Amino acid sequence: MKKALLIAAFIAANFGIAQTYNNGGLSTGATSKSGTAAPAGYTWSELQNNTGNTTESNTSLGLGGTSSSAAASFFLADDFTVPAGSSWQITTIDFFAYQTNYAGTTAPFNTVRVNIFNSDPSVAGATSVFGDDTTNRFSAGVDATMYRTGNTVVPAAAVPGTTRKIWKITANTPVTLGAGTYWIKYQLQNVVMANAGFLPPVTIVGSRGLPAFNAKQFDAILGTWTSLVDAGNPTSAPDVPLDMPFVITFTATTLGTQETMQYDNRIQVYPNPVKDHFRINNPERLRISSVEIMDVSGKIVRTLKGSEEYSVSDLPKGNYILKIKNEGGHTKITKLIKQ
Known part of the structure; x- marks a missing residue:
């Protein structure tokens, strides 16, 4: 079953618009590279x-x-940008994690610590603008309907596993941020503290990662920062940088119409934010017929034919909605931030 991960409600004109910013996806589809179907309702x-x-x-x-434990305490950190001319009134942030071999029906995590900085916290001079490293901001934990698994074809055939169910963990983060680039430093904790969990990085179908990825890890015991990289399999493969997935829910005052749109987490636009050109990661190999670019009021500002790359260099800065149509008449919707 196809599963949409994100829902964004666009509310009445001149009032707050509930939106979501997605720092990157995790789902790679309901069928593995080796052709194995995921359990019903999962990807x-x-x-x-x-x-x-x-x-x-x-x-x-x-x-x-x-x-x-007292000897093992790690934070992760990654950045996001509030576009020029915008102000985000953030309510919650969702993070994603798994506990290997956990078979329970409720989330194995019950603690989230969030600290938002005005610049890279690994560099001297960064200032916290919200939160801290100790307060528990846990709000909810739900099944994210995904299983994390190794590559089932490259470099060798393997069977996908269901021992790493991914959970979505929501933190209450009431803060208003103006335009600028911010870093989220965060840490989860398991219900049973010793049962350490793991947080999967952003996953893009057909790509080991993007050059702009820049997530970092902080060892709270040693007080040291490390840039996150994937060492590759086999070990002779080149290292690639990693990003971490999180979803920010926020409101902004802008003109809009009352409309509800469904966001498909498997359709990834990159780079996003974009300056000149973007591409569409297309895990279902959809034959894209057109891409409509709409402003937040729902007005179509541009219609593009299906292509490998899309130019938006002359598009004004701001938040946009992409409506991606395939030749079968189906539509996928995602967000685009133009810098």
Whole structure:
């Protein structure tokens, strides 16, 4: 069953518009590279290889971003941008994690610590603008309907596993941020503290990662920062940088119409934010017939024919909605931020 991960409600004109910013996806589809279907109602989050490369794949199933003992405490950090001329009134942030072999029906995590900085917290001079490293901001934990698994084809055939169910963990983060680039430093903690969980990085079908990825890990015991990279499988594969997925729910005052739109987490636009050109990661190999670019009021500002690359260099800065149509008449919707 196809599963849409994100819902964004666009509310009445001149009032707050509830929106979501997605820092990157995890789902790679309901069928693994080897052709195995995911359990009903679920999709895989499968480690990737670059399209055309049949010898090297990613190896990072999940990163340490939890506190599991007095000797093991890690935070993760990644950035996001509030566009020029905008102000985000943030209400919640969703994070994603798994506990290997956990078979319970309720989330195995019950603690989220969030600290938002006005710049890279690994660099001297960064200032916290919200939160801290100690307060528990946990709001909810639900099944994200994905299983994390290794690459089932590259570099060798393997069977996808269902021992790493991914959970969506929501933190209450009431803060208003003006335009600028911010960093989220965060940490989860398991219900049973010693049962350390892991946080899977952003996963893009057909790509081991993008050059702009820049997530970092903080060792709270040693007080040291490390840039996150995937070492590759086999070990001779080149390192690639990683990003971490999170979803920010916020409101902004703008003209709009009352409309509800469904966001498909498997359709990834990159780079996003974009300056000149963007591409569409297309895990279902949809034959795209057109891409409509709409402003937040729902007005179509541009219609583009299906292509490998789309130019928006002359588009004004701001938030847009992409309506991606395939030749079968189906529509996928996602967000685009133009810088």
